[in-house]
Amino acid sequence: MEDGFAASRLFSQGYSYTYDDVIFLPHYIDFPTDAVSLSTSLSRNIRLSIPCVASPMDTVSEAYMAAAMAALGGIAIIHSNCTSAQQASIIRHAKSLHIPIAPSVAFASSQDVLPTAPQGRYVFVTESGTLPSKLVGYVDCENLKGEEVKIFDYMRDCKSVESVPWNYDLGKIEAILEENKCDFVVLERDGEVVNVLIKEDLERLKGYPKLGAGTVGADGEWMVGAALGTRESDKERLEHVVKAGANVVVLDSSQGNSIYQIEMIKYIKKTYPQLDVIGGNVVTMSQAQNLIQAGVDALRVGMGSGSICTTQEVCAVGRGQATAVYKVSSIASQHGVPVIADGGISNSGHIVKALVLGASTVMMGSFLAGSTEAPGAYEYKNGQRVKKYRGMGSLEAMTKGSDQRYLGDTAKLKIAQGVVGAVADKGSVLKFVPYTMQAVKQGFQDLGASSLPLAHDLLRSDTLRLEVRTGAAQVEGGIHGLVSYEKKSF
Ligand SMILES: NC(=O)C1=CN([C@@H]2O[C@H](COP(=O)(O)OP(=O)(O)OC[C@H]3O[C@@H](n4cnc5c(N)ncnc54)[C@H](O)[C@@H]3O)[C@@H](O)[C@H]2O)C=CC1
Numbered sequence: 001m002e003d004g005f006a007a008s009r010l011f012s013q014g015y016s017y018t019y020d021d022v023i024f025l026p027h028y029i030d031f032p033t034d035a036v037s038l039s040t041s042l043s044r045n046i047r048l049s050i051p052c053v054a055s056p057m058d059t060v061s062e063a064y065m066a067a068a069m070a071a072l073g074g075i076a077i078i079h080s081n082c083t084s085a086q087q088a089s090i091i092r093h094a095k096s097l098h099i100p101i102a103p104s105v106a107f108a109s110s111q112d113v114l115p116t117a118p119q120g121r122y123v124f125v126t127e128s129g130t131l132p133s134k135l136v137g138y139v140d141c142e143n144l145k146g147e148e149v150k151i152f153d154y155m156r157d158c159k160s161v162e163s164v165p166w167n168y169d170l171g172k173i174e175a176i177l178e179e180n181k182c183d184f185v186v187l188e189r190d191g192e193v194v195n196v197l198i199k200e201d202l203e204r205l206k207g208y209p210k211l212g213a214g215t216v217g218a219d220g221e222w223m224v225g226a227a228l229g230t231r232e233s234d235k236e237r238l239e240h241v242v243k244a245g246a247n248v249v250v251l252d253s254s255q256g257n258s259i260y261q262i263e264m265i266k267y268i269k270k271t272y273p274q275l276d277v278i279g280g281n282v283v284t285m286s287q288a289q290n291l292i293q294a295g296v297d298a299l300r301v302g303m304g305s306g307s308i309c310t311t312q313e314v315c316a317v318g319r320g321q322a323t324a325v326y327k328v329s330s331i332a333s334q335h336g337v338p339v340i341a342d343g344g345i346s347n348s349g350h351i352v353k354a355l356v357l358g359a360s361t362v363m364m365g366s367f368l369a370g371s372t373e374a375p376g377a378y379e380y381k382n383g384q385r386v387k388k389y390r391g392m393g394s395l396e397a398m399t400k401g402s403d404q405r406y407l408g409d410t411a412k413l414k415i416a417q418g419v420v421g422a423v424a425d426k427g428s429v430l431k432f433v434p435y436t437m438q439a440v441k442q443g444f445q446d447l448g449a450s451s452l453p454l455a456h457d458l459l460r461s462d463t464l465r466l467e468v469r470t471g472a473a474q475v476e477g478g479i480h481g482l483v484s485y486e487k488k489s490f
């Protein structure tokens with residue numbers, strides 16, 4: 001009985017398919033959802049308990065995202081759209097967030113004016129105006145909201161502030177809050193504040209799904225990745241991020257099959273043989289082959305598939321993401337090189353498709369950018385609470401205090417390959433990522449695959465069957481024909 005198509009046949013017909021174009025035919029269930037394991041490899045030597053990676057973008061991955069993703073069992077790659085010293089400081093900060101909470105307070109320096117709409121009741125004043133830094137004092141904004149006052153005039157000193165070491169656990173911190181009848185406690189490492197824990201935030205944390213095995217390195221701290229370019233100056237950046245404890249590096253490029261990247265891979269492998277290097281981006285088998293030969297420990301796949309990407313429009317190159325993931329994975333798997341499906345993920349179904357088509361992890365930008373842990377403050381747009389999200393190839397990102405990559409080229413004409421936008425508030429990744437993973441497990445169960453390696457076996461043995469959806473089938477597969485509805489996933 002032949003029904004549907006094997007991936008090998010479906011993806012060799014001359015079409016570039018993306019996730020929404022294809023659909024899997026269900027298989028046979030002989031295990032419960034909870035028996036599905038999503039544990040996986042990011043790269044040759046890094047194991048994750050969930051297949052999720054936060055993209056190296058300056059509106060996605062900084063310290064709080066990195067700590068939360070690692071606590072969930074995934075990982076974040078810290079962007080490089082800043083000086084190498086700043087990138088190193090973000091990595092150290094992420095590793096110091098033992099309790100992975102993005103606090104609902106603002107940080108400022110004493111010379112600043114109080115924000116008219118602070119994020120919470122307190123504004124903490126530090127020497128640098130951000131974290132990590134030395135604490136100077138704090139402002140209780142309870143009766144000041146909406147007023148434009150100088151922080152210096154309303155600041156209380158830190159005599160009454162409870163401070164504890166950065167690696168205290170939740171139980172100890174709660175006991176301290178209780179004992180001292182205070183609203184918050186400040187966490188310090190090497191004389192600098194690394195986080196402020198507010199009572200309400202801790203309560204919120206307790207309401208989230210229980211955390212499983214986090215992604216922890218040999219030093220007992222969160223594993224964190226770092227993005228790099230392929231310029232000469234990136235060798236110095238590499239040294240900075242390695243010193244800061246980066247556990248893996250990503251060579252961040254839209255077209256990774258270049259002499260620059262191949263030389264950089266060889267340089268890194270020679271200089272730091274123990275450090276995993278992720279190459280990319282690639283979308284074809286021959287691009288992948290070159291980087292595998294150069295020695296990459298994982299490949300990042302996707303060109304123009306991202307929600308903010310205009311590369312296919314501007315440069316006429318790229319590939320539908322389902323085809324790209326399938327094709328690159330089919331060669332990478334022969335060499336034991338894990339694939340990261342990067343870009344174009346907007347729901348749990350896309351994650352299932354990416355993983356089952358051969359990827360070991362998915363890298364996400366827009367899916368995570370509206371979270372509490374993403375950098376930047378929430379704003380209101382047409383009554384909706386949103387956060388800014390922008391492409392790293394957008395004009396705004398390219399000109400932001402950055403970048404050797406582009407400012408070194410001031411004589412050249414800059415062409416954007418990305419846009420600046422906003423995404424809706426999604427709450428904490430500590431809540432919505434576990435729910436998303438539960439949905440992914442249900443997809444795996446329907447396919448009769450209780451793990452990623454088993455799903456890949458089904459794919460490569462042609463047991464897994466799939467089809468292309470027509471336009472009408474895609475409409476049918478979505479919500480349709482209703483006058484109105486409310487969509488709540490969990
Ligand atoms: N995944 C995707 O589809 C895309 C991603 N992006 C993102 O935008 C950012 C910038 O990407 P790209 O512009 O591709 O960065 P890139 O650094 O790879 O390339 C920028 C330019 O510099 C050149 N270059 C790199 N190393 C060089 C060296 N050592 N000597 C001389 N020239 C060199 C490249 O050939 C290219 O023309 C990244 O964060 C990337 O992830 C941008 C476009 C598409």
Ligand SMILES: O=c1[nH]c(=O)c2[nH+]cn([C@@H]3O[C@H](COP(=O)(O)O)[C@@H](O)[C@H]3O)c2[nH]1
Pocket residue numbers: 055056057254281302304305306307308309310311312342343344345363364365366367390391392393394417418419
């Ligand atoms: O063409 C592009 N121009 C850009 O400015 C840009 N910035 C990021 N990226 C890539 O998009 C991925 C995130 O995509 P999503 O938002 O769909 O998750 C990221 O992980 C990147 O691979 C870009 N691509």
Ligand SMILES: [K+]
Pocket residue numbers: 304305306307308309310311
């Ligand atoms: K796109």
